[in-house]
Amino acid sequence: MEATASLLLPVVSCAVALLLRRSQRRPPPAATVAPPAVPIVGPLLWLVRARNRLEPAIRELHRRHGPVLALRFLSPRPAIFVSGRGATHRALVARGPAFASRPPAIAPFRVLNSGQNTVSSAPYGPLWRSLRRNLTSGILCQSRVPLFAPARRRALATLVSDLGRRSKDAGGGVVVVVECLQFAVFSLLTHMCFGRRLHRRRVADIEAVQRELFASDIGFQVFAFCPAVTKLLFCRRWNKVLSIRRRQEELFLPLIRERRDRRGSSMPSTTNGEEPETESLSYCYVDTLLAHRLPKEEGERALTDGEMVSLCTEFLTASVDTTVTALHWIMANLVRQPEVQSKLLDEINAAVTGTDENESGIAEEDLKRMPYLKAVVLEGLRRHPPAHFLLSHAAVEETSLDGHRVPAATSVNFSVADVSMDETVWDRPEEFKPERFVNGGEGAGVDLTGSREIKMMPFGVGRRICPGLGLALLHLEYFVANLVLEFEWGSVAGVGVDLTERPEFTVTMERPLRARVTPRARRRAAVSI
Numbered sequence: 464m465e466a467t468a469s470l471l472l473p474v475v476s477c478a479v480a481l482l483l484r485r486s487q488r489r490p491p492p493a494a495t496v497a498p499p500a501v502p503i504v505g506p507l508l509w510l511v512r513a514r515n516r517l518e519p520a521i522r523e524l525h526r527r528h529g530p531v532l533a534l535r536f537l538s539p540r541p542a543i544f545v546s547g548r549g550a551t552h553r554a555l556v557a558r559g560p561a562f563a564s565r566p567p568a569i570a571p572f573r574v575l576n577s578g579q580n581t582v583s584s585a586p587y588g589p590l591w592r593s594l595r596r597n598l599t600s601g602i603l604c605q606s607r608v609p610l611f612a613p614a615r616r617r618a619l620a621t622l623v624s625d626l627g628r629r630s631k632d633a634g635g636g637v638v639v640v641v642e643c644l645q646f647a648v649f650s651l652l653t654h655m656c657f658g659r660r661l662h663r664r665r666v667a668d669i670e671a672v673q674r675e676l677f678a679s680d681i682g683f684q685v686f687a688f689c690p691a692v693t694k695l696l697f698c699r700r701w702n703k704v705l706s707i708r709r710r711q712e713e714l715f716l717p718l719i720r721e722r723r724d725r726r727g728s729s730m731p732s733t734t735n736g737e738e739p740e741t742e743s744l745s746y747c748y749v750d751t752l753l754a755h756r757l758p759k760e761e762g763e764r765a766l767t768d769g770e771m772v773s774l775c776t777e778f779l780t781a782s783v784d785t786t787v788t789a790l791h792w793i794m795a796n797l798v799r800q801p802e803v804q805s806k807l808l809d810e811i812n813a814a815v816t817g818t819d820e821n822e823s824g825i826a827e828e829d830l831k832r833m834p835y836l837k838a839v840v841l842e843g844l845r846r847h848p849p850a851h852f853l854l855s856h857a858a859v860e861e862t863s864l865d866g867h868r869v870p871a872a873t874s875v876n877f878s879v880a881d882v883s884m885d886e887t888v889w890d891r892p893e894e895f896k897p898e899r900f901v902n903g904g905e906g907a908g909v910d911l912t913g914s915r916e917i918k919m920m921p922f923g924v925g926r927r928i929c930p931g932l933g934l935a936l937l938h939l940e941y942f943v944a945n946l947v948l949e950f951e952w953g954s955v956a957g958v959g960v961d962l963t964e965r966p967e968f969t970v971t972m973e974r975p976l977r978a979r980v981t982p983r984a985r986r987r988a989a990v991s992i
Contacts, residue, residue: 547882556914563926640980752766789843841897845883
C-alpha cells in the first residue's frame with residue numbers, strides 16, 4: 464500500500480503547477496489567497512515538499528499576491544505563509560504573544576515529543592514557560608557557559624585529529640568535511656546533555672537514530688490526513704515511528720538513570736565557573752531535568768522518563784544539525800573565497816599573538832577580539848540559514864494579520880530565507896560578503912533578536928526565538944576560528960565548490976564539501992616542539 468504514495472508524485476507536481484496557473488488567471492478574494500483543494504493531494508504535497516520544490520512555488524505565490532497567503536489544502540484549516548520583514552515583525556514582535564503558540568502536532572510527533580511536552584512543541588502557556596526557563600537558566604545562561612569549556616576543547620581536539628588523519632590518509636589531503644563536523648558536534652552536544660564523553664560507538668548509535676528520524680520526517684507527514692486510516696494504510700511507516708521511539712529510550716534512559724544515581728553522590732564544586740578537565744562533567748542538561756518540577760497547572764510533578772527522553776532528543780535535534788549545517792556552509796565559502804580566508808587568518812594571528820601556542824587552539828576569550836570572524840559567521844547565517852522556514856507558529860486565539868483572518872491553532876509559517884535575501888536591505892544579497900557586517904556595512908550592528916527591525920532571523924524572533932542563540936554563535940565562532948588557524952582550506956583542482964542547496968531537515972549542500980585540508984606550517988612546528 465505504501466507504494467501507492469509514490470505513484471501519486473506526478474499528480475502532486477501537476478497540482479502545484481495548476482495552483483500557480485489558476486491563481487494567475489483568477490485573482491483571489493482580497494482577504495486571502497486560497498488555491499482550490501485537490502482531493503488527497505494536500506497532505507501528499509507536504510510528503511514530497513523537498514523533492515518537488517515547494518519553497519519556490521510558495522515564493523511565486525507571494526510575488527503575485529503579497530506577503531500573507533492562506534493556502535487551503537485538504538485540512539479544514541488553511542496553512543498561513545508569511546514572507547517579508549514587515550509582516551513578520553508585525554506578527555512575531557509587535558504582536559508576539561498572539562502568534563506564540565504551536566499548532567497541534569500530528570500523531571508521529573506526539574509520540575516522539577511526549578504529547579507536545581518539549582520546549583519547541585509545547586503550546587504557549589505555563590508548561591512552555593516552565594520548560595524554556597529550565598533550559599535557559601540551567602544550561603544556556605552566561606554563567607553556565609564556562610562549565611562546558613572542557614567539552615568544547617575535547618570536541619575541537621577530536622575534530623582537528625579526524626581532519627588531520629583523513630588528510631594524511633587521503634594522500635592529496637582531500638577530505639569530505641561534513642562527516643568530521645557531524646561527529647565532533649554530536650560529541651560536544653551529547654557531552655553537554657548527558658554529562659560525560661561517550662565512546663565513538665555510542666555517539667554513532669545516537670547519531671544513527673537521529674538520522675533515521677530526520678530521513679523519515681517527510682514520510683511521517685502522511686499521518687496528518689485521517690490518522691486512524693493512514694496508520695492502517697501505512698502500517699510499516701507507523702511501526703517505524705514506534706521503533707525510533709523505542710531506540711531513543713534504549714539509548715537515552717541508561718544515561719539518564721546514570722545521572723539520577725549520581726545525584727546522591729558528592730559532586731565537585733563549580734562555584735569558580737571552571738570545570739576540571741575530566742571525562743565527566745559535574746553538571747549537564749539531564750541534571751536540570753531531574754531536578755525540574757512542572758508548574759501547578761501540570762500538577763507540580765517531576766518529569767517522567769519518557770518526557771526526559773523527548774527533551775534530550777529535542778536538545779540534540781535543535782543543536783546538532785543546525786550547527787553542522789552552518790559550519791558546512793561557512794567553510795565551503797571560505798574554500799570558495801580564499802581572500803576571505805586569508806583576511807580571517809590575519810585577524811586570528813593578530814588576536815592570538817603573545818599567547819601560548821599549544822594544542823588547545825584559540826582560547827574562547829580571544830574570540831571577543833575578532834570582529835571579522837563574527838562577520839564571517841553572520842554572513843554564513845544570512846546567506847545560508849540552516850532552516851528556510853521557522854517552526855510553524857500558531858495563533859493563541861482567533862486573530863488577524865494584515866487583514867487576513869487567522870483562526871486559533873492554525874499553522875502560520877514564516878520564511879527565513881526571503882528575509883535574508885531582501886534586496887531593499889542587502890546589497891547583492893546572493894553574494895557571500897562578510898564586509899557587510901563590519902563598520903559602514905548594511906549589516907553592521909544587526910539585531911538578531913529583531914526587536915527593532917528584522918534584517919535576518921536565522922534564530923527566529925519574538926517569544927519563540929531560539930534560546931540557544933548565544934551558545935550557537937559561540938560554537939560557530941570557536942570552531943571556524945580554530946579550523947582556519949589549524950588548517951589551510953583549498954579547493955580540489957577541477958572540482959570547485961558547488962553551492963547548490965538540498966532541502967532536508969536543514970537546507971544542506973547538494974554535494975557535500977570536498978576540500979584540500981592541509982595543516983598549517985606554524986601549527987606543525989608548534990606541535991613538533
